Amino acid sequence: MLVGCVVGHDALLGPETEPREVAEILDRHPFLPPPVVDLCRWVAEYYVAGIGDAIGVAMPPGSRRASSIRTQRVVAATAHGLAALEADSATRQAPPDHPGPTPRQRAVLEMLAGAPAGLSTSALRERGVSADVVRRLAARGLAATREEATERDPFAQAALADLTHDPARELTGEQVAAVATLTALADAQQFRVALLHGVTGSGKTEIYLRLAQHVVGQRRQVLLLVPEIALTPSAAALFRSAFGARVAIQHSALSDGERHDQWQRIHRGDVDVVVGTRSAVFAPLATPGLIIVDEEHDTSYKQDETPRYHGRDVAVVRGRSAGALVVLGSATPSLETYANAVAGRYTHIALERRVLDRPLASVRLVNMREEYADEGPDVVISRPLAAAIEERLARREQVLVLLNRRGYATAVFCRQCGDTFECPNCSVSLTVHRRRGGWTARCHYCNYSMAVPKTCRKCAAPYLEHAGFGTERIEQQLVERFPGARIRRVDRDAVRRKGALTSVLSRFAAGDIDVLVGTQMIAKGHDFPRVTLVGVISADVGLGLADFRAAERTFQLLTQVAGRAGRGERTGEAIVQTLYPEHYSIQVACRQDYPAFYERELVYRRSMRYPPAVALISALVRGRTFDQAMHTAAALVRRLEPAAGRVPFTLLGPAPAPLARLRGEHRVQFFLKGTRRVAMREAVRDALAEMPEARKRVTVDVDPLNVL
Numbered sequence: 001m002l003v004g005c006v007v008g009h010d011a012l013l014g015p016e017t018e019p020r021e022v023a024e025i026l027d028r029h030p031f032l033p034p035p036v037v038d039l040c041r042w043v044a045e046y047y048v049a050g051i052g053d054a055i056g057v058a059m060p061p062g063s064r065r066a067s068s069i070r071t072q073r074v075v076a077a078t079a080h081g082l083a084a085l086e087a088d089s090a091t092r093q094a095p096p097d098h099p100g101p102t103p104r105q106r107a108v109l110e111m112l113a114g115a116p117a118g119l120s121t122s123a124l125r126e127r128g129v130s131a132d133v134v135r136r137l138a139a140r141g142l143a144a145t146r147e148e149a150t151e152r153d154p155f156a157q158a159a160l161a162d163l164t165h166d167p168a169r170e171l172t173g174e175q176v177a178a179v180a181t182l183t184a185l186a187d188a189q190q191f192r193v194a195l196l197h198g199v200t201g202s203g204k205t206e207i208y209l210r211l212a213q214h215v216v217g218q219r220r221q222v223l224l225l226v227p228e229i230a231l232t233p234s235a236a237a238l239f240r241s242a243f244g245a246r247v248a249i250q251h252s253a254l255s256d257g258e259r260h261d262q263w264q265r266i267h268r269g270d271v272d273v274v275v276g277t278r279s280a281v282f283a284p285l286a287t288p289g290l291i292i293v294d295e296e297h298d299t300s301y302k303q304d305e306t307p308r309y310h311g312r313d314v315a316v317v318r319g320r321s322a323g324a325l326v327v328l329g330s331a332t333p334s335l336e337t338y339a340n341a342v343a344g345r346y347t348h349i350a351l352e353r354r355v356l357d358r359p360l361a362s363v364r365l366v367n368m369r370e371e372y373a374d375e376g377p378d379v380v381i382s383r384p385l386a387a388a389i390e391e392r393l394a395r396r397e398q399v400l401v402l403l404n405r406r407g408y409a410t411a412v413f414c415r416q417c418g419d420t421f422e423c424p425n426c427s428v429s430l431t432v433h434r435r436r437g438g439w440t441a442r443c444h445y446c447n448y449s450m451a452v453p454k455t456c457r458k459c460a461a462p463y464l465e466h467a468g469f470g471t472e473r474i475e476q477q478l479v480e481r482f483p484g485a486r487i488r489r490v491d492r493d494a495v496r497r498k499g500a501l502t503s504v505l506s507r508f509a510a511g512d513i514d515v516l517v518g519t520q521m522i523a524k525g526h527d528f529p530r531v532t533l534v535g536v537i538s539a540d541v542g543l544g545l546a547d548f549r550a551a552e553r554t555f556q557l558l559t560q561v562a563g564r565a566g567r568g569e570r571t572g573e574a575i576v577q578t579l580y581p582e583h584y585s586i587q588v589a590c591r592q593d594y595p596a597f598y599e600r601e602l603v604y605r606r607s608m609r610y611p612p613a614v615a616l617i618s619a620l621v622r623g624r625t626f627d628q629a630m631h632t633a634a635a636l637v638r639r640l641e642p643a644a645g646r647v648p649f650t651l652l653g654p655a656p657a658p659l660a661r662l663r664g665e666h667r668v669q670f671f672l673k674g675t676r677r678v679a680m681r682e683a684v685r686d687a688l689a690e691m692p693e694a695r696k697r698v699t700v701d702v703d704p705l706n707v708l
C-alpha cells in the first residue's frame, strides 16, 4: 500500500500501466497549495528528477500519518467556576447549601482564571496541581477539559539569542537608502530580484526586518531563508522578537513533530513570516510578497540528494510566479548572482560601510614558507598569530581560529615502508582523531574507523607518524600554549550532540569562552562584538582541490571569517597563514575587494568555459565494479552524442570521479557544458529514459556546486 499524491487530472498512463484501486482518500482538499505544486513541477523538470521526489520535499515530515499530530489535555475554568471564585472572594464564606471550592480547588481556579485559553495538564502538574484536583473541579462543573493539538515551541529548542528588536534604532544612511529602494520595489507588487550586497557588519538583517514589516503591513507574507538556523541565529531571533507569534520557523534541527506543527500553522494562515532553511522555500504560504535569501552564496542552499535543487534559485522562481520581490543578501555574492546584477537583471544595492562607521578588520598575511624556514616544518601556529592571541587574552577580548579541516592529523604513514592507511571502502586516506588516550583513524565519507596500531601493518616497524593537521591538533596546541585560556572547538565531531552547537555558541557570546577553534562553522554570519582577532591557520586548504569553484570558496571563506572580527566597539584584525600569499583569491580577500575578485575570476571561468559563463550538468554513475560504472557511463554518453552535435553542447568524460570509490562503490563521471540548458536537460532525460535499468545508479546534478 502506497500513499500517492494527485497532481493533475490528465496524467498519461502508458499501455503497460496497471491501475490499482484507491483504498482511502486522505485529504478532501488540496494538501499543498497549487502554486507550491507548480513549484514542485518546475523543480522536477529543471533538476531532472521525478515529480514524486519534488513533492516529497514540499510535504511536512510525517504528513503521511495522521498520528503525527500530538494532542494534549487542556483545562480551563468554566463560567460557573469563575462565578464561584468571585462569590467565594466576596463572601469568603460558603453558603451552607452550596459548598464553595476547597482552598486547593480555589488556588487552581485562580490559576485558570488568569489563563483564559486554559492550561495544559502538564503545565498544571509543573505547578503542583494533581490530576485528582482537576477531576474534582470538572465533576463539579467548575472547570472543563478538552483535547487540543499541541504546538511545540521550536524557538525553545533552537535557544535563540535573546536579541530584541529595537524599533527606535536609527538606521545608517546606507541602510535608509537601501530600505527606500527595496520598499519601492515591494510596493510595485511585481516580480523583481534585488542583490543586497553589503560588507560584513553593514547591518543587512535590520534592512530585512524593516522591509518585512512594511510588506506584512500590506497584508502580504514574508519568507526568510537562512543557511542554517544554529549558525545564523540572530536573524531568526530578531524576527521572532519583532513578529512574535506571527512567525513560524522551519529547519532541520526540529523534530518531525515540531516541523509538522509549524507547517500546519503556515498552512492555516496563522503566520505572516516564515524563517527557515532550504526546504522552507516550499512553505505553504498563500501570498508571499517578499522572499529574502540571506547569505545567498552559502553552499548549504544546495540539496545534495535528489532533487538536487538550489534553494536560492527555487526562491527566485517562486518569487516570479508569486509576483514577489526577492532579495538576495551577501557580502560575497555567488558569481552567478553578481553576474545577473552586472547584466542589469537584478537591482544592485551596495552597502560599503559597516554600521556606526566601524572599520573592516585589517588583514595581515603570514607567509608560512618563511615560518617553516625559521621555525622548522612542524609549526602550526605562527609567531605573529601566537603573539596576537596572547595580546587579546591579556585584554580579555575574544579570538576565533579557523581551520577548515577536521580531526587531529590528515593521515598516518609508516616512516620505514611508506605505507598509509586508506579507507577500505573509499579512495581517501583515513583521518586521525584522538579518542580517550588512543588514536582512531576514521573515514570522513563512510565513517569506517579503526584503532591506529603501534606498529606498521605491513613491515611491523614501530615508526608510524602523523601527517598534516586538523582542528583537534590546533585545539591541543592552543591549550598547551595558553594554559589559562578557556578554549573550545566547534566542528562536526565536537558538536555531534543535539543542542551542543547552540550551547557552545551561546557560551561564547556570553563571554564564558576566550578562544573558539573551528571549521567553516565559525565563519558564518555570527555577530560576536567582543571578537577582535580572527586567525586563519591554512587559508589554502581548499585551493588544491580540483574544483573550478575553489578560488571562489576560498575568497568567500576568508572574507566571511575576517568579517567576524571588529564588529563591536574595538577594531578587529585578521591574521591569515598561507603557503601561497600571492594567490589572487587570498590577495583580494585581504583587501575585501569583491569587484576585483569578480573581474579576475570571471576571466578564468570564461576562458575555461565554466559557470556562470556556461551551464554545467554533471552525471555520476555508480557501479559495483569500475567496469560496470564505466560501461554504463559510456553507453549514456553515446546516447547523448547526437544531441551534443545538434544543440550543440560539449561532452566531457566519462572518467573516474576524483573520489573514485565511495562506500564501496566505483564512481564514473561525465559533464555536459553549453549555453542551452533546457535542451541539455532534455537530452539527459531522453538518454536516461532509454536506459531505465541504469536509472538508479545515475545521479544527475544540474548546476552542480560540487564536482568532486
Ligand code: ADP
Pocket: 169, 170, 171, 172, 175, 198, 199, 200, 201, 202, 203, 204, 205, 206, 355, 356, 525, 527, 567
Ligand atoms: P551583516 O549581516 O550585514 O553582517 P548584521 O545585520 O549582523 O550585519 O549587523 C551587524 C551589527 O550591527 C549587529 O550587531 C546589528 O545589531 C548592528 N546594527 C545594525 N544596524 C544598526 C544601526 N543602524 N545602528 C547600530 N547598530 C546597528
Ligand code: ZN
Pocket: 423, 424, 425, 426, 443, 444, 445, 446, 447, 448, 663
Ligand atoms: Zn570510507
